[in-house]
Amino acid sequence: MDVAIRLTVNGKAVEASVDPRTLLVQFIRETLQLTGTHVGCDTAQCGACTVHLNGRAVKACSILAAQAQGGEVTTIEGLAKDGELHPMQAAFRECHGLQCGFCTPGMVMAAVQILKDEPQASEAHIREGLEGNICRCTGYQNIVKAIQFCQSGKQATAA
Numbered sequence: 001m002d003v004a005i006r007l008t009v010n011g012k013a014v015e016a017s018v019d020p021r022t023l024l025v026q027f028i029r030e031t032l033q034l035t036g037t038h039v040g041c042d043t044a045q046c047g048a049c050t051v052h053l054n055g056r057a058v059k060a061c062s063i064l065a066a067q068a069q070g071g072e073v074t075t076i077e078g079l080a081k082d083g084e085l086h087p088m089q090a091a092f093r094e095c096h097g098l099q100c101g102f103c104t105p106g107m108v109m110a111a112v113q114i115l116k117d118e119p120q121a122s123e124a125h126i127r128e129g130l131e132g133n134i135c136r137c138t139g140y141q142n143i144v145k146a147i148q149f150c151q152s153g154k155q156a157t158a159a
């Protein structure tokens with residue numbers, strides 16, 4: 001039997017009836033059609049599905065939509081404001097922090113969390129913070145540079 005869920009996604013109230021087995025990532029992609037959140041594995045390892053739930057980065061493939069009941073979800077689509085990229089998105093663009101872009105939404109969401117937790121994070125801590133996110137293209141170097149660029153305030157500060 002379906003369960004009713006109500007949550008806020010990118011600032012908008014959302015109500016739906018879902019199979020209790022529905023993963024949060026499925027709900028985001030298939031029900032809400034917010035396909036910026038990707039699925040790159042089935043083992044909760046790659047981080048492509050990272051979103052923020054109640055202000056914390058989570059892997060949306062490892063929790064049920066019903067577990068987000070009443071919560072606030074931000075996906076990559078919710079980061080840009082008034083047509084302006086979020087400073088972290090702008091920094092990824094500036095520093096060529098992406099190639100194919102498949103990992104990028106999850107990387108950006110994780111990166112925002114890293115600087116929120118530790119605005120002055122060292123390179124080592126930035127790398128540690130990215131351990132749950134896999135990139136198959138960039139070698140991580142430019143991703144780390146992008147986060148440092150955002151951190152340096154050249155692109156305002158991360159929200």
Ligand code: FES
Pocket residue numbers: 038039040041042043044045046047048049050059060061062
């Ligand atoms: S799809 Fe969630 S960690 Fe890979």
Ligand code: FES
Pocket residue numbers: 097098099100101102103104134135136137138
């Ligand atoms: S840019 Fe291709 S997987 Fe990271």
